[in-house]
Amino acid sequence: MLNPRAVSCVPDCGPVAPGHIWAELLIVVVPAFIALAVILLAVRRVGWTPEAANLVTNTLLYVVFVNQEAFLGFVGSLRFSMAIVLAALLCLPSVTQLGPRAATAARVVGAIWMASAPVWLARSAGLLPGP
DSSP: OOOHHHHSOOTTOSTTSTTOHHHHIIIIIHHHHHHHHHHHHHHHHHOOOHHHHHHHHHHIIIIISSOGGGGSSTTTHHHHHHHHHHHHHHTHHHHHTTOHHHHHHHHHHHHHHHHHHHHHHHHHTTOSOOO
């Protein structure tokens, strides 16, 4: 069940306000599923590797099976995203062997994660409002 305080629009409404769970979904969930789809394609072609198993496990644990209240704090989502980012980095050699489309998908995932870094740093430093 969602926390009513996080769903209501408080005076700091904006793209980084806690009520805007869509931003966290865009920055954490969408790239994780893109990375998961690419690595599952690699598994289908090459077979299971420890790196692929790590990425699939992290995506399942930190995105699919996690409680929805875990995504209510923008900075708190960093915990989940970082495990998937590191697992995806370990999978880069396998992904680059799949061809240009898979490499482009990996670049898109990296661009989304890198674009979110300044927001997380500003929130951690207290420069942006939030809980």
